[in-house]
Amino acid sequence: MAMASPPQAATSERDLRLDLFRGxxxxxxxxxxxxxxxxxxxxxxxxxxxxxxxxxxxxSGYTAAFVYGRTMRERGxxxxxxxxxxxxxxxxxxxxxxxxxxMAEIAYVAATFDNPLYAEEMRILDFxxxxxxxxxxxxxxxxxxxxxxxLPLYIVLLLMFPPMLFLLLRAPNVALAGSAVVYALxxxxxxxxxxxxxxxxxxxxxxxxxxxxxxxxxxxxGSQRLAGFLRSRIVLVVAIAYLVFAFAITLTWxxxxxxxxxxTWLAEWMxxxxxxxxxxxxxxxxxALAVVTIRFxxxxxxxxxxxxxxxxxxxxxxxxxxxxxxxxxxxAGQFIIAESSGGPLLQTAVSALGIIIMIAxxxxxxxxKAIEGRSPQSRVKSPDADLAGGEA
Amino acid sequence: MTFVxxxxxxxxxxxxxxxxxxxxAAAPAAPCDVPEWLLPADADLTRVGSEIKDRxxxxxxxxxxxxxxxxxxxxxxxxxxxxxxxxxxxxxxxIEIKVTAHVESRQTTADMASQLQKILTGDQPxxxxxxxxxVDALRGVEPEDFRxxxxxxxxxxxxxxxxxxxMNMQHSPRTESMLGVSAYADVMRWVAEQHxxxxxxxxxxxxxxxxxxxxxxYAATKDYAMARRxxxxxxxxxxxxxxxxxxxxAGKEQTTR
Numbered sequence: 001m002a003m004a005s006p007p008q009a010a011t012s013e014r015d016l017r018l019d020l021f022r023g024x025x026x027x028x029x030x031x032x033x034x035x036x037x038x039x040x041x042x043x044x045x046x047x048x049x050x051x052x053x054x055x056x057x058x059x060s061g062y063t064a065a066f067v068y069g070r071t072m073r074e075r076g077x078x079x080x081x082x083x084x085x086x087x088x089x090x091x092x093x094x095x096x097x098x099x100x101x102x103m104a105e106i107a108y109v110a111a112t113f114d115n116p117l118y119a120e121e122m123r124i125l126d127f128x129x130x131x132x133x134x135x136x137x138x139x140x141x142x143x144x145x146x147x148x149x150x151l152p153l154y155i156v157l158l159l160m161f162p163p164m165l166f167l168l169l170r171a172p173n174v175a176l177a178g179s180a181v182v183y184a185l186x187x188x189x190x191x192x193x194x195x196x197x198x199x200x201x202x203x204x205x206x207x208x209x210x211x212x213x214x215x216x217x218x219x220x221x222g223s224q225r226l227a228g229f230l231r232s233r234i235v236l237v238v239a240i241a242y243l244v245f246a247f248a249i250t251l252t253w254x255x256x257x258x259x260x261x262x263x264t265w266l267a268e269w270m271x272x273x274x275x276x277x278x279x280x281x282x283x284x285x286x287x288a289l290a291v292v293t294i295r296f297x298x299x300x301x302x303x304x305x306x307x308x309x310x311x312x313x314x315x316x317x318x319x320x321x322x323x324x325x326x327x328x329x330x331x332a333g334q335f336i337i338a339e340s341s342g343g344p345l346l347q348t349a350v351s352a353l354g355i356i357i358m359i360a361x362x363x364x365x366x367x368x369k370a371i372e373g374r375s376p377q378s379r380v381k382s383p384d385a386d387l388a389g390g391e392a
Numbered sequence: 393m394t395f396v397x398x399x400x401x402x403x404x405x406x407x408x409x410x411x412x413x414x415x416x417a418a419a420p421a422a423p424c425d426v427p428e429w430l431l432p433a434d435a436d437l438t439r440v441g442s443e444i445k446d447r448x449x450x451x452x453x454x455x456x457x458x459x460x461x462x463x464x465x466x467x468x469x470x471x472x473x474x475x476x477x478x479x480x481x482x483x484x485x486x487i488e489i490k491v492t493a494h495v496e497s498r499q500t501t502a503d504m505a506s507q508l509q510k511i512l513t514g515d516q517p518x519x520x521x522x523x524x525x526x527v528d529a530l531r532g533v534e535p536e537d538f539r540x541x542x543x544x545x546x547x548x549x550x551x552x553x554x555x556x557x558x559m560n561m562q563h564s565p566r567t568e569s570m571l572g573v574s575a576y577a578d579v580m581r582w583v584a585e586q587h588x589x590x591x592x593x594x595x596x597x598x599x600x601x602x603x604x605x606x607x608x609x610y611a612a613t614k615d616y617a618m619a620r621r622x623x624x625x626x627x628x629x630x631x632x633x634x635x636x637x638x639x640x641x642a643g644k645e646q647t648t649r
Binding site: 147267334 | 429433434457458459462463464497498526527530531532533534535562564565566567568569570571572578579582585586603605608609610611612613614615616618619622
């Protein structure tokens with residue numbers, strides 16, 4: 001991802017690695033969102049500090065800069081900002097759509113599930129008694145059910161993106177430094193957005209913007225500036241060593257007996273590894289993964305054209321649709337598992353079926369877009385605009 | 393074609409699982425043993441050990457919220473604090489056992505931490521079992537504040553020289569998509585480790601029971617039978633943990649039954 005050629009020259013060709021890894025990240029997010037699922041054991045969060053969210057946000061920043069950066073250069077600040085805001089609006093609508101589905105599920109559980117063992121836990125449904133407040137707070141993005149935090153983060157990141165992109169195009173390093181300063185101040189001053197009924201956003205936009213801006217910075221020529229650094233053997237060795245270290249630490253989470261091998265001073269320094277504020281350890285873990293990945297999967301790797309990887313690439317190319325579908329499928333899958341008190345076999349089947357549906361839908365969207373693109377009416381519209389609207 | 397086969401296979405599997413479920417429910421309840429790896433291995437409750445050796449008695453205070461109680465007729469008699477008392481009496485004959493429950497629904501960990509001093513003075517317990525986390529998750533208390541409250545409570549208990557067992561939330565698969573408890577469970581695990589305390593991982597234990605088919609925790613029922621049985625099993629597992637960590641077993645007690 002970081003070895004893209006200069007943006008001016010690269011405009012005609014997408015880096016398929018981005019689509020591939022975003023597609024895989026979407027699958028992993030889907031799997032992780034089904035809490036009772038044996039297949040979860042295969043997702044990367046069990047093998048290191050970072051998880052699919054980091055990949056998704058980084059690539060989203062990269063593609064946003066790739067697509068809207070060109071618009072801003074060629075058509076100016078106003079038009080590109082309008083397109084970014086339109087994209088934010090689409091994501092907002094998608095989020096509210098998912099919220100409606102979530103409400104339907106909750107209402108069903110509230111009406112049908114009863115078990116004296118869980119009298120206390122069922123209080124979570126009390127908010128149904130005040131739909132006026134709850135729905136209003138959801139529209140304000142303050143009330144967010146579990147696992148519905150990523151899209152609101154994405155919306156806020158896009159809302160702040162026009163001025164950031166403006167700066168990135170003129171003084172990329174200043175922009176990145178500014179982003180890092182906001183990140184540092186967030187840790188220092190506890191900035192975050194308020195949530196309802198209380199608390200703060202699960203994904204703190206002031207912290208996570210660093211990853212998004214870093215992705216954008218890489219897309220706008222940053223990766224060339226890093227090329228020498230990335231080719232260095234020492235960097236590769238450090239990255240691999242860090243990945244091994246993170247893997248060893250995560251092992252101690254799953255096997256309590258190993259816990260005693262973690263020295264107290266290390267534990268005191270390291271824990272808690274904060275997801276809300278994008279802990280430095282998580283960020284570093286993502287960087288290490290990226291360094292190793294681009295080292296072993298070059299931009300023009302022939303495997304990217306192979307049939308086996310096409311499903312993931314297709315999913316990555318329609319990320320908003322497939323992300324929303326994934327959240328919905330996770331709800332539905334969990335519902336099926338709960339209704340039939342399902343065991344590992346059913347969980348595996350639900351996981352596989354969900355990914356198959358995601359792939360089928362991505363193919364359907366590709367087919368539809370190809371047909372639409374060929375029809376005479378759509379000729380007027382530039383293909384770039386479509387890309388900007390649909391793929392960033 | 394592959395797609396069709398995959399869909400058909402999945403449907404077949406779904407049907408299989410759906411029809412298998414009632415059979416499991418009809419089968420006699422499996423014993424709710426807790427495997428050793430789910431209980432802290434090197435747990436040490438020194439005050440409990442010395443109390444029993446020197447005074448032949450054990451006073452335990454259970455502090456918790458709604459999931460430490462059962463509603464309904466005789467709820468208190470069937471909830472795990474009472475079950476723990478009964479189990480300890482059976483297994484430690486000749487020792488005077490007293491378990492006092494300070495359980496109130498809706499109280500957060502901060503509420504409980506501020507009550508602890510009064511409870512310690514009143515009960516003079518050798519051991520405090522502190523169940524926390526669920527209400528904090530319900531209210532969306534910030535994990536950092538949750539951690540501070542736990543630290544405060546633990547300091548108060550330590551100042552009173554009582555032992556502590558921390559207990560996390562129940563495994564509740566039906567509400568899992570709405571009620572995110574994992575962040576709070578992580579904080580409790582971390583706090584327990586930092587203070588060198590015993591954590592009774594109710595979340596993992598109940599998940600294990602669910603996976604093993606011991607209890608169908610998805611079941612929608614108004615019946616109290618299963619809830620009582622779960623509390624009974626938790627009470628027994630706690631008794632085993634106390635006996636093991638207080639070194640009261642003299643090599644006899646191996647399982648949790």
